[in-house]
Amino acid sequence: MKNFALIGASGYIAPRHMKAVKETGNQLSVCYDINDSVGIIDSISPQSEFFTEFERFNEHVWQLKRSPETALDYVSICSPNYLHHAHIAAGLRLGCDVICEKPLVPTSALLNELALVEKETGKKVYNILQLRHHQAIIDLKQKVASEKKADKYEVELTYITSRGKWYMESWKGDPRKSFGIATNIGVHFFDMLHFVFGKLQKNVLHYANDHKAAGYLEYENARVPWFLSIDINDLPDSVKGKQPTYRSIAVDGEEIEFSAGFTDLHTISYEEILKGNGYGLEDARHCVETVEYIRTAPAVAAEPGEAHPFLRHLV
Structure with a gap:
């Protein structure tokens, strides 16, 4: 014990x-x-x-x-x-x-x-990089490794987790303490993308304010427009009034369902750490460098094929 x-x-x-x-x-x-x-x-x-x-x-x-x-x-x-x-x-x-x-x-x-x-x-x-232990993500990583596609996967990441007015009054709403939306709610998704699709080759910011951010990431094996938000108004019409969160990762147009199975991932993470298989400083470096750049990058206009569909509502 x-x-x-x-x-x-x-x-x-x-x-x-x-x-x-x-x-x-x-x-x-x-x-x-x-x-x-x-x-x-x-x-x-x-x-x-x-x-x-x-x-x-x-x-x-x-x-x-x-x-x-x-x-x-x-x-x-x-x-x-x-x-x-x-x-x-x-x-x-x-x-x-x-x-x-x-x-x-x-x-x-x-x-x-x-x-x-x-x-x-x-x-x-x-x-704690718990998405690396999610079975759906593990399956996707194995699929990418085994298929060896000539072309990169077309991936779309969308995560909207609506928050009330309390959020901006808390430390999470202070960019000096949370380091902003992309870092606070996006870092584990960016780690997951690296885990599945390899090294980051391009990192572009298209939009950022206190409530949402959008950009484009290109990895060895994937092109990824992304959108993150805490604004309830960004929820798609299909889920408005039904649920406060919308989480979507589409790979070549196919939705990867990983909403279930989140609650046990911390226990699995602890089990692996106790067995000597935990993720250390160097495992975290890739996602830390990704969000560090996003925080300091100027927002630029999206090039063709790199804009997230939700971006058109913002610019």
Whole structure:
């Protein structure tokens, strides 16, 4: 049994990490969050210690280190994006391996910095790249590898997850803290595209504001117009009033259905990490570099064949 700490216990994704620790037969020893709306702990790990000040959390972890039975093995991080780097470094320096949500960090320079901390501490960072464990994505990757098409696949990525007014008042709506729409909600899709279709060869931004972004990515084996949005008005008429989210990946006109099976992917990710098969800093580099460029790139007019169909409603 491994001992875990969780930083960011009141966040949206935290319960999936709590359940993953429990379902892999391990112990959630201590949780930390500046917010105390963490009643979910009662239904998953009521014995966990909980702190709302990092200083008290840090001191408690140091006390746990005195005994091999209580010393932490892993620190899991679900804090706001802009705190990931500091919390990852703190976890490594506490003598733990670290499991962190996406985006791992906003820049490749910070990836390099974490690599230095890994070397200094002898501990390792793992990124949750859960779509790599989704069976539909695994099947698509195998199909691409086996078909060896002469031409590139024509792929269209659309992800609309409508959010209320609270979103822009939270850290997620602050680009200094979330790093913007493409990073906050797009990074795991960009990682998935790289995982399936190979190295990125072209990265173009067509549109970006606080609520949506669109662009074009070209990989070794695919051409991908993409569109991301938190605006409910962008939902297709076919789903408006029926569901708040629209998720679509079409490959050569064929829809890849992967809406089901999301809830267990964190547990699978933990299982693989515990077996030594987790995704580390270099696995995350490709998607970090992709969103780093998108954040700083100027929006340009789309070339023929590179525009997402939804782009015509924006420009």
